[in-house]
Amino acid sequence: MYTDExxxxxxxxxxxxxxxxxxxxxxxxxxxxxxGKPLKYDYTGFRSLRIPPLRIIYEFNEKEKTIILHKFEHRERAYK
Known part of the structure; x- marks a missing residue:
């Protein structure tokens, strides 16, 4: 699954x-x-994968076995 963003x-x-x-x-x-690398702080529960200098931000729901892709942005903008 993926978000509109x-x-x-x-x-x-x-x-x-x-x-x-x-x-x-x-x-x-x-x-x-x-x-993916587990994220912290405002992004607790999310993970990221790298395509330098870009990032894919996603979350994995282990209970439902679903992956939701949230963002694909340059590293400087991905965590804002």
Missing amino acids: FQKDVAKIKDNLIRSRIKKLVQRLIDNPMS
Whole structure:
């Protein structure tokens, strides 16, 4: 699953290499939802994956076994 914000963030990306890397990371995430780095403070419960200098911010609901992709932004803007 993904939020409208995530969908808009990805739609802004024109670079096919980055789009390909996003697809690979999402597949890796499906295979291992806990692979991302756990976040703290305002983002407790969320995790992040890196495509330097970009970040995918997501959450994994272990009980329901669902992944929700929230943001795909440059590192400087991802945590605001």
